[in-house]
Amino acid sequence: MGNLVLIVDDEKSIRESLRGILEDEGYRVAEAASGKEALEIFSKDAVDLVLLDIWLPEMDGVDVLKEMKEKNPLVPIIMISGHGTIETAVKTIKLGAYDFVEKPLNLDELIIKTERALREYHLRLENLRLREKLEEERILIGESPPMKALRDQIKLVAPTDGWVLITGESGTGKELVAREIHALSIRKDYPFVEVSCAAIPEDMIEKELFGWEGNTESPPHRGKFELAHRGTLFLDEVGDMSLKVQAKVLRVIQELSLQRIGGRETIPVDIRIIASTNKNLEEEIEKGLFREDLYFRLNVIPIHVPPLRERREDIPLLVDHFLKHFSKKYGMKPKTISPEALSLLMGYHWPGNVRELRNMVERLVIMVPKEEIGVRDLPHPISETQVQPPSTLREAREAFEKEYILRHLEQFGWNISRTAEYLGIERSHLYKKLKAYGIEPEKRRKENGV
Known part of the structure; x- marks a missing residue:
């Protein structure tokens, strides 16, 4: 479906002329003879670009521009200026107009500016979607x-x-x-x-x-x-x-x-x-x-950017995130992973890094029918990974303690007081543990929408 261009001009002959040339270029066209009518269409329809005359009855183009920019600042607006309104047209650029064209209209120039404005508009929309996707993921x-x-x-x-x-x-x-x-x-x-x-x-x-x-x-x-x-x-x-x-x-x-x-x-x-x-x-x-x-x-x-094998302690967080993300994406009840399966994931060398981990978790969410993913569900060669045990008793104790604290923080919605009470330690002592293990509760609350 072509882009929708809204033509706003009180002269019917100009609207018809612009409609003809724009439709020949493959655009869909809407027309408005007044500022009020233009704002109604702009609010109701998904307009991609506006061609807006500065001189309009009742409500001039500058006021229409201001209201449109308040409603949707991304949509490009090209001002149409008649004789003696160039100075006003230049001012509209400062108010957010994309560009302006002068009467009598040079249709070739108008088409070039329209194409350029729409390309930049859709590029900005794509960047906005990607930014939202980045923030979400x-x-x-x-x-x-x-x-x-x-x-x-x-x-x-x-x-x-x-x-x-x-x-x-x-x-x-x-x-x-x-x-x-x-x-x-x-x-x-x-x-x-x-x-x-x-x-x-x-x-x-x-x-x-x-x-x-x-x-x-x-x-x-x-x-x-x-x-x-x-x-x-x-x-x-x-x-x-x-x-x-x-x-x-x-x-x-x-x-x-x-x-x-x-x-x-x-x-x-x-x-x-x-x-x-x-x-x-x-x-x-x-x-x-x-x-x-x-x-x-x-x-x-x-x-x-470090490879995943150099930050293995992040694997449980990544797996948890991907499990929630893909369960939500495919409308499934959130899946979990067994401690034994997670240990194998942490022992694997991940030549494809985070992308490989992400793709594997997505596949498991789709293909494993039960709620908990176990060792037998993991693909070869991950399922045959030899888990590397901690080299010292201290490392083993710290690894267990960190995982134990994380599990109960998640259980209690990252509430420090309730977690400390359940663990039987003072809040101040739990805070020291969190700092020692590099766990940031406030950040985790935001990530989990708590």
Whole structure:
């Protein structure tokens, strides 16, 4: 279904003219001859873009703009200005209008601005959905020292505009770290644009990155660099770029400007770059497969995401989270996992990291009919994992005590007083235990919606 464009103009001839050209371009169209009628349609229908005349009877376009922005600040609004209203049109930009066009209308210009506004609108919607999904799934779960250090790094880096190079094995969550940095940055209200350097064919990546000017048969296309203007460009698996593309990317990020393929106009871009790789780029440089100058440009702030085997103590938290998440997703009663099965998961080496764990838990939620997942339900080779026992009596005691406290905190909804009473210890003593084991009750309450 095409995008819905609302035309607001008191001149019927202009509405009909715009309707014809927009419908020819594949858009759905709604019309309003007054500000009041426009606001009724805007409130009732899922409008994707508004073409709004400044001079309207009873209620002028500026007041309509203000009300629409209060109702839905994301929907782009292009103002239509008549003779002598250019100054007013410029003021509307400050009030949130996307752009303006002048009468008599240049229909080609209007279509170009409409296409651009809609592309940016849907990109922002997608970013908003992804941000909500990230907040809901909270994949960066863990209380282990490596995860605490990672979150501390993100908090320090995010508010700055420094470029970041994220390293780590496949499946560790590098993209999620990049999105978290963007979500906490000053650019959070602007696009987060991802480029999967490994997935785009070699003959297409330049067009995807830099765009093309277009011709009589195809319209201009804005590349990823332009789409990320004022936001964040995420170069995922940057180590998979060819040397030819690396050279062009280097030039753009040095000059912060580009020319589309087939174009002559120099287009400035204001972006923050976050790159990721599962390769050792210093080794790739020695092999002649990665440019050293590009590496130094990208590696301003290095962040390493640890593999799951280096933070095994986070596995119970991750498993618990994924069990709840997928049980809810598929409308099932929440499943649990037996202590013996959990011990096997903690002993497994997880070559696919958190992604492998997540996929396995999803499969178990779907395929295991009973409420508790046991050892026999685990797939090969996890079911044959040899559990590594604690090396000392102290480690064994601490591991048991931590798990014991966690289970009863969950039982009592993370209520410290009730848990301490049940365990037969003072609240202050329980707090000391929580601090020693790196357990943060307030954070856990938020994660569990308590």
